[in-house]
Amino acid sequence: MIVFEKVFFSYGDRHVLRDLSFTVHEHERVAILGGSGGGKTTILKLILGLISPDSGRIIIDGEDITGKTESQLREVRMKFSIVFQEGALFDSLSVKENVAFCLREYSKLSEEEIDRKVREILRVVDVEEAIDLMPDELSGGMHRRVAIARSLAACEPKVFLYDEPTTGLDPINADNICRLIVDLCRDGKGLITVTHKVSDAMKIAGRFIFLSDGKIVFDGDKDMLLNTTINEIQRFVSG
């Protein structure tokens, strides 16, 4: 369970999150919506402890992670798998090396076993043919798939985190990525995706949180989102 309690966060003088409180339960599929620069990605970084809030508490599975050291956060981060915006693949490594990165760092698998596992994961995300390519040779959709594969190789996550998973993709590729994201959550895993594409969010999530000016202005399901009277969200939904 992820709990945000009265979280404030700012970049210098720019206040990004103000008095943010919400809870995400296990197995929940949540989409955090809002305009660009509205603090959506900041929430994912706060969950992972990559940045610390100015004030407030972030509690993961009953444990307050604010103020923890990098080594203490390692255990917390193992519960999540994140795919950053644009994939964040290591551009000096091939697809195979990107996916094998964590296996080489932490497992004692032989090269043969690593190769087999990498192929297996790439097959799951349907991009096995790109195994020897470099990140700059991949299309947008393949890039995201490889990023998802890398995050799957990193750990056995309880919750998937996605930062704008379909941004920059054509509708067909975006739809494929949405389906892959839903497939990966089939066995009851939770997910939090941040996006400004409402149509894609609706394919993935069951609960929607809308951020405006660093605050939550809406928290509800699909029907509530479609029937909301909040003008800003109506404009967002209608595109």
Place this chain on the structure above:
Amino acid sequence: MKLIELINNFQDFYLLSVRGLMGIVRRPLYGKDLIEQMDYAGAGSLLIVVPVTLFIGMALSLQLSAELSILGLKMYTGKIVGVSIIREIGPVVVALVFAGRVGSGMASELGSMILGHQVDSLRVFGVDPMKKLVTPRIWSAILMLPALTLIGDAVSLSGGYYIAVFVSHQSATFYWSSVRDTLTFENVFAGAAKPFMFGYLIACISCYMGLSTKGGAKGLRQSTTRAVVLSIVMIIVSDFLLTRILLYALGFSV
């Protein structure tokens, strides 16, 4: 507020410098990354260091030959070229070239990794970016800059030789024996100690600037520029301080 920010920046820089240096004694060691960085910083810089130091040596020899011939002291060209190159010009010029090529490369590479969330990815995967990214860069600079300086000194002295012998018509044997006379422990030590410090400074400054990149392409440009400018200023300032300390320590009277 600005003062607090400045103090915070100094603290972060200090921590990066110490942790980056000491990362070599803690596992995991990332030997492959170190070798890759050494190749980039060392072998990759040779094509710039060799022509730059060659022409510096030739220009210095030309200037000295012209001036000393007026005084009838042309035979001292080798000695003065030797002392200048080994103690001062060689280490400083190679360090400046190194800052321009390797320092800017380090800052822009790390900066683009920050902007592309690659450093965040490393942290999420439980990899310490300090050990994976900073330590190999610091140690590659510490090890490769002295090696490049040694090569640069030799090339520079050869450039000086070409001018002294083929343009100024001095004796080749006398030029080399004058140069050899300058290769005393004091001179060689004074010149050899500096590149270690310059390499450490360049790598620390460049890594720090790269990892503090914010704000897209403009931010990347700024951090790369800052890395090179600050490295150049620090090379010049630390050269003066090191020269002062080394002259005192090696018993030279000023």
